[in-house]
Amino acid sequence: MEPARASGAPGRSTATLPVVSAPASELGPAIATRRVTKTFGHVTALSNLTVEMPTGVVGLVGANGAGKSTLIKILLGLLPPTSGEATILGMDAATEGLAIRRIVGYMPESDCLPPDVSATELVVHLARMSGLPATAARERAADTLRHVGLYEERYRPIGGYSTGMKQRVKLAQALVHDPRLVLLDEPTNGLDPAGRDEMLDLIRRVGTDFGISVLVTSHLLGELERIADHIVVIEGGVLERSTSTADATALSGVMLIEVTDRAADVVARLRAGGAVVEQPEGGNLFTLTQADEAVLDSVAAVAADLGVGLVRMQRRRHHLTEMFREGAA
């Protein structure tokens, strides 16, 4: 993340605000919670949640009611946790809410746009509400709206916008004050598949091109898997899994092999030779675990010996979805 920020931002390192001057990466994780519990009466929204999220794009996955929005409100310093502590960009969420909200952006899940003003008017106003001087607010509002893909329509009242355009306005208001980190609550909600893809690409760009750390929530693991560097899964307020996407989808060391014919004989021969072979789906497909060079050579030899054709030999990647399915089981 940092190189992108450095190249795109000439003056970022000046120390106008002590809080902003040090890159978050030097301060450790962008977000850290320690034994955070939040209860509303009898309902436990978060239970003993301890998790660290790095800078970059972090996906927070959980079903509706899993505690994602509660966690975001705690991180913004708007909701005190029942117990435990949370830090965001090195600041304590319970005591430094104002300082946090200066350099963090938030895109709510709910509808939050007044219909009778234009996107420009709204975003300029909200930029001032973030502490930007009037001139800077106007400049940055125009810039930011352009970056999220709103051009001429930004002068029209928001009431006439499509859902996709409204989501872009919501994203723009979260970015307009150039935050160090944005919290995006279900940004793909209500979008059609094409709009969903565009929004996900935009979020990915916020992380890479804009150099702003992102925490994005969704109830769909599949869509966050595509754009996130790190995935955190919570369920019923409890941490299920926290893992880097790169680790999770690394080559698994499992080789997928398909032959034209006589798979059973091939498998039997290979097993006799000491290879670890599984044939979960039957047919002419099987997998080889710990497939080193010698094993692969023996596959070729056995195939040639039995006179069957090799259709494919493919290294398999993990899918996050399948890992979490195992984890939950």
Add this chain to the structure above:
Amino acid sequence: MSGPVVPAVPAVPAQPAQPADVIHDIGFRHYDDVRFGRGWVVRSLLVDTLRGVFGLGRPARSKVMPWILVGILLAPPLVIALVAVLTHADTLPISYTQYLSRLQLPIGLFVAGAAPYAVSRDLRFGVLPLYMSRPMLRTDYVWARFSGLAIAMFLITAGPQTLLFIGALLGKMPLGHNLTGWLGGLAASVFLAILLAAIGLTIAAFTPRRGLGVAAIITTLLVVSGVSFALSGIARMQGEDTWSAVAGAIDPYRLVDGVASWVLGVAPANPELAPNTGAEIAVFVMVYVVIVGVCALLLGRRYRKAGRL
């Protein structure tokens, strides 16, 4: 990075990779300049509320109602001042504080239109999370909206009184008498602006639909005023002058008139119904404080709930 802030040509999507030291103004630009604190945020929101109440920075149709009412409030003083100058009168036909209660209908209509503008929209369309996620407190928001509205109410009531004062000066009326009258009228305007803004804002905060809020506020003011005068009338017929005076405390205009006449020693607008004794005036002051306090409490509770995102 130099050059126009908004390029004439719309942005093109992601550029091919360039050497790290080349800066092109297509990419996202970071902001390193000053970030003001809560003071600026509250001030900006206050100014925004004040401008919006008069329809400034809003579509033309939002300007119609407030400016018609301002016109209605300003017209009588202009006529009075003109007549006073031409006829060489030595007193104004209406006192400064009387002016407030004579024109309570347009003043009430103004607050009924302005208060829902200030708060209903944010509540109805769920805009509050966008404010609460910024460097301000829940109370900052309420305070800024309230102050903006109260200042607007002060301006529309102080303006006509000032016109009256100018008319009195042009008519060569005694300065000392008019100066104290005018200053007393301004002070009464402050009391009235605070009270009406508090009541209007509280009603508006509980009626997120704007039209409903407008109706609720104007109805409340009219009903309360009607009931207050009816009670006073009945009490007077029964010879209960104390109750006749105290019944004035439930009408914001008479309440302010009573408090102002005590604090400032100005002539009350309705002398025959005004509080006279210390006890009566104590009731007026207490009612004023209680109403403003209850409004503050209710607003606090309303926004504690709404400000949770």
